[in-house]
Amino acid sequence: MSTKSPSTSHPSGSDGAEGTGPIVELRGVGKSFGNIRALSGIDLKVGTGEVTCILGDNGAGKSTLIKIISGLHEPSTGEYRVDGEPVRFTSPREALDHGIATVYQDLAIVQLMPVWRNFFLGSELTTGAGPLRRLDTGRMRTICDQELQKMGIEVASVDMPVQNLSGGQKQVLAIARAIYFGARVLILDEPTAALGVKQSGVVLKYVSAAREAGLGVVLITHNPHHAFLVGDHFVVIKLGEMELDRPRSELSLEHLTHHMAGGAELDALEHELERGQEPEADPSHGVGHGQT
Amino acid sequence: MSTKSPSTSHPSGSDGAEGTGPIVELRGVGKSFGNIRALSGIDLKVGTGEVTCILGDNGAGKSTLIKIISGLHEPSTGEYRVDGEPVRFTSPREALDHGIATVYQDLAIVQLMPVWRNFFLGSELTTGAGPLRRLDTGRMRTICDQELQKMGIEVASVDMPVQNLSGGQKQVLAIARAIYFGARVLILDEPTAALGVKQSGVVLKYVSAAREAGLGVVLITHNPHHAFLVGDHFVVIKLGEMELDRPRSELSLEHLTHHMAGGAELDALEHELERGQEPEADPSHGVGHGQT
C-alpha cells in the first residue's frame, strides 16, 4: 500500500517526538489468552534516545508485551499511547506507520521466499511510474547483500530461499531489515539469541548507534551482560507482572543478574558446576557464569 | 516402531561403549547442497563421558554437522562410524536406535500438537497388551509435566498446543525430551539460545550430569563461557572447515573466545561500546563482554 523508501519515509527520530514526552507509553496493560493470563498491569515508557531492556524468565510474558507494542496483539486491558495519543492498533501495518519497527522472536520471515524479497517485504522499492511501476530488483538485491555483509553475514546468494539459511543467518536477516527500515522505535526480541560472538557485537553496536540517532529502542534479552552494555533503563517481568523498573543509574550488573535468576539459587549452581580449573582460567569467571 | 520405555531401552551409557573407543566418529566428512559447500573435511570423535563443544560463526556449518551425526542428512563425502562400524543412516530413527539423541536448532516440534504428545513423540508409553495396547496418557502427562518442572518451566497445561508456548518454553521442551530419552550420545544444537539465566543453568547442569553418567555429549553454542564451563574438547568450525580441535587442557577461555570471534576485531568493538560505567560496574567486565 504505502510506498516508503527508507530515506524519506519517517520523520527523523530526533524531531519526531518533540522534546521530552515518551514516544510509546503503556499504562496498566494486560493480555489474556483464553484462561491464561500472560500479562497484567504493565506500565512502560519508551523515550527518544533511550534503550529500554526487558528481562525475565522464559514464559514471563516478554514477547507478548512487545507483540502488543507492535500491533500484533490487542491488549485485553489497559491503555496504549503513541506520542501521547491513545491508539488501538488492529494490524502491525499501523504500528509500522507510526514508526515502530520490530524484530520478532519467531523472526516473521517467509521460508519459501528468496532472501532479498524477505528483506524488503512490505516495503519494496519500486522504479518507474504508472502501470510500468515495477520492483527495482537490482537495487534491492544489492542493498540486501550489502546490509547483510555489514552485519557480518555473507550468504551464497540473496536469491536463495530463506529456509536454507542457518539459524543465525535468519536472525541477522530480520535484524538487518528492521534496522534498515528503522523508524522511531526499534523493538528487538532476543536479537542475539542464535548469533555468534561477532554478530552479537555488531547488533549491540547497531543498538547503540540507534540510540545515538535518537531512536527509542526496546531490547529483550536473556543475557544481562548484553543488557547492561547498552541499556539505559531496565524492566524485569516475572510471571506476567513487572518486578523491577529502574534506570541504569540505580542498578548494578550483579543486582540485575540476581533479579533475573532468583538470586541465591545461582550461587548454588555455580558451586555445583565448579570443576578443575585450568591454570589460565580467568579469575573473574565468577561473574562469567553469571550469564549462564 | 520400536517401543522402548526409557528405563530398559538402551545399554546404559557406561557399559555401552566398551572402554576406550569413541562412540561416534567422523572422518573427512563433507556436505554440499547443490552448488553450496556447507561442510568439508570434518574429523570428529565423541567418546564416553566427554563433552565436545562445537563452536563457530553463524553459517559455519555446525547445524549441518550435527544433522549428519543424527541421520537427518547423509554426508556427501567421508565416513561415519558408530562404535567403530561404518554406518549409513537413511533416517533419524536409525540414529536413535543406535542411541544418538538430538535437540535440533529448529527444535523438531509439531506446533499443533499438545505439549505431552510432543514430548513423547516417537517414543510413546503404552499400557495393556494386544489389541488393547493403548497410550498411557495419564502417565505421559505426569512425566512430561514433571520433567518440564525439573527444568524450571511450568506450563499452564500440558494439553496446550506447543505453538502457544514461549520461545524458551519450546526449547526447554525439546531439551527435556532428549534428556529424558537420552541414550549414549546426546547432541544439543544451541540449547541455551532462547533460555533465561536460570534455565540455561539447569541445562548446563544436565550436560554435566550426562557426562558423569558416561554419555558422550556434543554441545553447540555461541557462548564461550557456557562452552568452557562444561566442555572437555573444543572444535571450532569456520566456513565449513575445522579451524581448531583441542582438548580443554590445551586451551584457555580467552584463547577460545578469540578463536570464535576473530581476535583483534573484538577489542575494537569493546572500546567502541565503552560508555560511562556506573560505580558498581564489575571491574572484570572486560571479560564480561567477551561473550557479546
Next chain:
Amino acid sequence: MSQALASRAPSPEGNGSEKAVRVGQRSLARRFLSRPEFGSLIGAVVVFCVFFTVAEPFRQASSLSTVLYASSTIGLMAIAVALLMIGGEFDLSAGVAVITSAITAGMFSYQFSTNVWVGAGAALLVSLGIGFVNGMLLIRTRVPSFLITLSMFLMLQGLNVAVTKLVTGSVATRNIADMDGFDSASFVFAAEFSIGGFNLRATVIWWLVFAAVGTWVLLRTRVGNWIYAIGGNKESARAVGVPVNKVKIGLFMTVGFMAWFVGMHMLFQYNTVQSGEGVGNELLYIMAAVVGGCLLTGGYGTVIGAVIGAFIYGMTKQGIVYAGWDNNWVMFFVGAMLLTAVLVNAWVRTQANKR
C-alpha cells in the same frame, strides 16, 4: 539412563507455582466447548432444527433412518479420508476407488462363477493395492498427493468403464444376486434391521463401529500420535524417529480398505454396479472431514468431526427432499445449508476461545 540423569540432576524449585498465579479456572463444560468437533456439532444441531421445523416428514423415525443411511455411505469413507487428511495428504481417487472395488468383486465372482466372498477377497486385494500404489508413488517421487491421486482417479475412472465394457459388454456389471454366498455377504454389508418401525441399516452400525475404532486409533495409540505428527510437521516427526513413510502408506491403505468396504455395500445392496459412478464423491468425503474440523493442511482434526460432517451433509441432502423444496434449487440449498453449518461452527469456535 534417564533415571540416572534424573536422580543426579537437581530440580530447581519453581518459585511460586506459575499455574496458580496465571491460569484461570476452566470448567468441564467450557473445556468441552473448545473441543474441535463441538462447533460442527452445533452446526449439525442447527441444520437439524431447520429441517425439523420446515419439513414435516423429516420428523418421522423412518426419515431419520433414511438420513442416517445416506450419511453413512459418505461417512464411512469420510472416516478414512479424515485420518489421511490429518496425516497431511489428500486422496482424490477415493470416490472412484469405491466403484473399482465393487466392480472387481462383481465381475470376478460372475466371470469365474465363484462364491461372492472370493470376489470380495479379490476386491480387497485390489483396493489395498490401489492405496499402496498411491502411497508408494507419493513417498518415492515426493510429488504432492493431489497430483498422484488425481492421476489415479482419472486412471481408475477410465479403467472402471473400459474394463467393465470389455468384460461384460455393457457399462454395468451383471446382477450377482443369485450367486453363492450372496446372502451372507449381503447380510454383512447390507443388512437391514427393523426395530419398532425404525429401519436400521448395516452401514449405519458399521459407520459407528469404524468411527469408534478410528477415534481409538487416533487418540489412544502410538500410530494415532504419529498421524497427527506427520500431518503437523513431517520433518520434525521424521527427526524424532517417526516412521513417516510407513504411516503414510498405511493411511492410503486405510482409505483403500474403506473404499473396499463401501464398495461391497454398493454391490450387495444394489446387486449391480454402474461403472461410471463415484466421480465427485471424493469431494464430499473431503468436505465432510473439513466441515468436521480437519485442517486441509494436516495435523489437526478428529474422526468424530468427520462423522458429524457427513451427517450434516446427509441431513441437508435428504432434508431438502423432505421439505419439498424445488429440485432446481437443491444445490443452492445444499450450499446454503453447508455455509450455515460452517458459519455456526466458526462462530462457536470464536466464542469458545474467548472464554
Next chain:
Amino acid sequence: MSQALASRAPSPEGNGSEKAVRVGQRSLARRFLSRPEFGSLIGAVVVFCVFFTVAEPFRQASSLSTVLYASSTIGLMAIAVALLMIGGEFDLSAGVAVITSAITAGMFSYQFSTNVWVGAGAALLVSLGIGFVNGMLLIRTRVPSFLITLSMFLMLQGLNVAVTKLVTGSVATRNIADMDGFDSASFVFAAEFSIGGFNLRATVIWWLVFAAVGTWVLLRTRVGNWIYAIGGNKESARAVGVPVNKVKIGLFMTVGFMAWFVGMHMLFQYNTVQSGEGVGNELLYIMAAVVGGCLLTGGYGTVIGAVIGAFIYGMTKQGIVYAGWDNNWVMFFVGAMLLTAVLVNAWVRTQANKR
C-alpha cells in the same frame, strides 16, 4: 534514519569472502534447470513427443490450433487460480462461476433487450461480486477457503439452473447472436484468425497476454511479492505490514474477473449457455496450476507453470483423440499421461537439485 545508522555503524570486514570459498559456479543453463516451471516444461515436451510420434494428425498445424484452443479455456482460468493458490487459497467455485457469468450476461441482455456489452458489464459486476464475497467470507470468518468456496460452488450451481429456469422457462439461455453489439463482443472474446492455414483463436492470444500480465504482476510488482508472502506465511507477512486481507480479496476478485472473461468467451462463442455446465472444471484449473509447480499449501509457483500445466492437459485430452486410441480408455490415458508428466517433472527437479 537508515542512512544515519548505516554511516554510524561500523561494518566489520568479512574475513575472506565466504562466497568465494564455499559457493561453486553455476552456469546460466543450470540456473534455468532449477527454475520451478522447468520440470513441467520437460513434462510437456515428453507428452508432446509421445503424441507427435504416435499420432500422425497431431503433426498438422490445424491440430495444434485445436489443442491450443482446448488448452486456452482451461489455461485462462488456471492463471487466476494459480495466483490465488500461490496466495495460499483455493477456489472451488471457479468452474461454475464461469457459467454464472455467461448466464448473467446472456439473460440480462436478452431480458432487458440491451446491447450485449451492457449485459457483459452486468456480468462483470456479478463475477467480481462473487469473488469479493468469497474473499470477505474468508477473512471475516477465518473458515478455510475450501469450505467457503465449496458452499459458493454449490450455491452457484443451484442458482445457475434455478434462475435460468425461472427467467427463461428452460435450462439454457436464449440465443443472443442477433442482438446489438454481438459482433464486436464476439470479435473481442471469440474471434478467429486464419494465418496460413493455422487457425488462431482469440482465447489463445488472450491466454498469452494474461499469462504475461500475471507473470509481470507476480515477479515484478509489490503485490506479487505480497502474494508469495501471504501464501508462504500469512502471519509473518502480516507482521511486516503486508495488507493480507486486501490482497486475498483482490486474488479472489481476480479469479472472478477471469471467470467473467472465460464466461464471455463461452457466451459469444456458443451463443447460448447450458446452465448445468462448468461443474468439475475447478479441479482442472487446480490441476493445471499444480502440474505447473504451484504448491497446494501456497507460497510457491509461477504463472508460466500453470500455463504449461493447462497445455499438458489440452495436449493429452486431444492427443488421445488424434492418436485414435480406443475411446473407452480415454480417462485412463488422460490419467496415465498426467502421471507421466508429473513423474518426469519430479525427476527433472531432483536432477536439477543434485547439481
Next chain:
Amino acid sequence: SEEGGQQEEGGGDVETPDMTIAMITHQAEGDTFWDIVRAGAEDAAAKSNITLEYSANPEAGEQATLIRNAVDQDVDGIAVTLAKPDALQDAIDTAKDADIPVVGLNAGIEQWEEAGLQQYFGADETVAGEAFGERLNEVDAQKALCVIHEQGHVALEERCSSLEETFDGDSETLYVDGASMPDVSSGITARLQEDEDVDYVATLGAPFAMTALDAVEEAGSDAAVATFDTNRELVGALESGDVEWAIDQQPYLQGYLAVDGLWLYNTNGNVSGGGQPVLTGPEFIDQDNIDEVAEYAEEGTR
C-alpha cells in the same frame, strides 16, 4: 412443487381430490431434455390438483434413496425412470409394500414389468438408437461418430450401441466432457481432423448438436450433424437444414402421461397400456416437419 407457479394457476378450477405424486429421475443437473420431461409432468399435475415432488440424481444409489424419501413422505404415487433397474429394485419393493403405485417412464422398457411397475411410458433408448441407425442407412452414411457427453452413462451408451446395431456403416464413439463446451467442441474437431472419413456426427443431446456444427466447420470437414432430442435452439438449425434431423422421444409426453397415469389409477382405477409399454416415440423431426413443432419448442415443451 410448492414453489412452482403452475399449481396455483390450475388448482383452483379442479374439483378432484388433492394428491401428491413424486417423480424421481436420473437427470443430471441442468439438462435440457429432463427440463421438458418435468414441464410435462408439471402441466399434468397442475391440471389435476396434484402436488408434484420432482427430484433427481444420476447415481443409482442416490436415486434409490430418493424413492425411499418419497415413501417416507407417504406420497400417493411414484413415477420413476428405470435407468438402473437392479439398483432400484429394493426401493421399489419398499414402495409397493407401502401400497404406493409406481409407474415407469423414459428408461427401462425391457425391465419395467419384471420390476413390478404398474405402467410404463416412454420410448426405449434402444428403439431410438435403432431408428437412428436405420435413418443413417437411408441417407447412405458410411461412417458415423457417436458423441457421448458423459462416460459410463447407461442411457447414452445404450443409444450409441443400438445405433451401431442397425447401422450398416462404421460407427465409433467419442467421449467428451459435457460440462465444458470447449471440450466438446475441440474433442469433435480433433476427431474429425484425425478421421476424415466420418460423414455423420450423432450427438446425444440437442445442445451438443449446436456445438458439433461449430466443430465440423472448425475441422474443415463436410460431415453432417444429426442428434437425439430437441430443444429451442435446435429449431433454427433444423429449419436451415444445418442439423439434418433430431430424433424425438417426446419427453413432454413421458412426463405428462406418467403423472396422468398415476392420477387416473388413483381416481378411477385405470391402467394404461394393457400390460404393454405406452410408446412416446421415436419420432423424427427434420426440415420437413419442423414447422409443426417449432412453436412448442419455443415454449420449452418439445
